[in-house]
Amino acid sequence: MSLEEKLEMLHRASGAKSFAGFAELVDVNVQTLRRIGHKGECSDRIINRIAGRFQGLTPEVLADPTQPLPSNLRVIPRPPKSDDVAIPAEGEQLRRYLVAKRIRPAHLAETMGVTRTQVHYYLKTHKFEESNKAAILAALKVPASAVFIDQSILLRHAGQRPATNLLSVLMIRPEDRVTDAPSLTDEMLNFTPLLAPPGRSFYVSPALLEAAPADLARCVAIQITAADKLGPTFQPGAIVLGRLVERQDWRSISTTTAALIMGGRLSVRRLLRNDLGANQQIEVGSFSPQDGPSQLIHENDIEAMFAITHILLSPA
Numbered sequence: 001m002s003l004e005e006k007l008e009m010l011h012r013a014s015g016a017k018s019f020a021g022f023a024e025l026v027d028v029n030v031q032t033l034r035r036i037g038h039k040g041e042c043s044d045r046i047i048n049r050i051a052g053r054f055q056g057l058t059p060e061v062l063a064d065p066t067q068p069l070p071s072n073l074r075v076i077p078r079p080p081k082s083d084d085v086a087i088p089a090e091g092e093q094l095r096r097y098l099v100a101k102r103i104r105p106a107h108l109a110e111t112m113g114v115t116r117t118q119v120h121y122y123l124k125t126h127k128f129e130e131s132n133k134a135a136i137l138a139a140l141k142v143p144a145s146a147v148f149i150d151q152s153i154l155l156r157h158a159g160q161r162p163a164t165n166l167l168s169v170l171m172i173r174p175e176d177r178v179t180d181a182p183s184l185t186d187e188m189l190n191f192t193p194l195l196a197p198p199g200r201s202f203y204v205s206p207a208l209l210e211a212a213p214a215d216l217a218r219c220v221a222i223q224i225t226a227a228d229k230l231g232p233t234f235q236p237g238a239i240v241l242g243r244l245v246e247r248q249d250w251r252s253i254s255t256t257t258a259a260l261i262m263g264g265r266l267s268v269r270r271l272l273r274n275d276l277g278a279n280q281q282i283e284v285g286s287f288s289p290q291d292g293p294s295q296l297i298h299e300n301d302i303e304a305m306f307a308i309t310h311i312l313l314s315p316a
Helices: 003-014 019-025 030-039 044-051 059-063 090-100 105-112 116-123 130-140 151-156 181-189 207-211 247-252
Strands: 168-172 201-204 219-223 239-245 257-262 265-275 281-285 295-298 304-313
Touching: 003 019, 003 030, 003 059, 019 030, 044 059, 090 116, 090 130, 105 116, 105 130, 168 181, 168 239, 181 219, 181 304, 219 304, 239 247, 239 257
Parallel strands: 168 219
Antiparallel strands: 168 201, 219 239, 239 304, 257 265, 257 304, 265 281, 281 295
């Protein structure tokens, strides 16, 4: 029995409605799966991955054309996720770490001695082989806990999780505003409510389902203070949603309000004029003339910028 025939049988046994769904089930790119079926050749790594999703199927049987597949094939169910909380794929966790630390994938590729294409594949990987994970951590010179979520901790504390971390973001209270951009983005991009740093809070609200963009990992909830001088549009105590804007996109930011990190402190200001393209400056101010004059800020003085996209909570 050819490998292509075996893959078709596994597809039917899996119950997946499409071949793409079957590819997702076995965690192999759909084009790769079609190609190895046609060629009849496959790496041991992928053979092990496919066989590992079916009870009673060994890699040796799957790879050997002289051996038929077992008749009682059953998909091995994935471990249940308490409260249906999604744990990001390990490739996504790696991507968030690289973004937080401002490490270019090309630099990681050079350090590891692999191609950029290989690193791109890593960033799309659901779960790393231990050898690949060790090589990545060795290149980054950090322990696994700095990059990857310890799932054993999640399982031990499953009952302590909120209903879903898809509706929660890191909360920036007034006392949290003394911060630097690398520390805040690191916390934000690797944030899960269960593993929130001591003293750190998170904001959970159904409003996030409608207000937030697809990637909540790039968002924070910020509590407005009187020092922001944003009345009457934003009253002290209001909670707004801020989306991290990459530096290369600062010049095209179009929201009327933004949170800026400058000199180790976060503040929320009204954007009056964006002149970063011509003069590397933005003009910020308030919504009321009585709250003082506007201010010009040079691009080099800005450590990070968050576009304020929604009001999550208005004080009574």
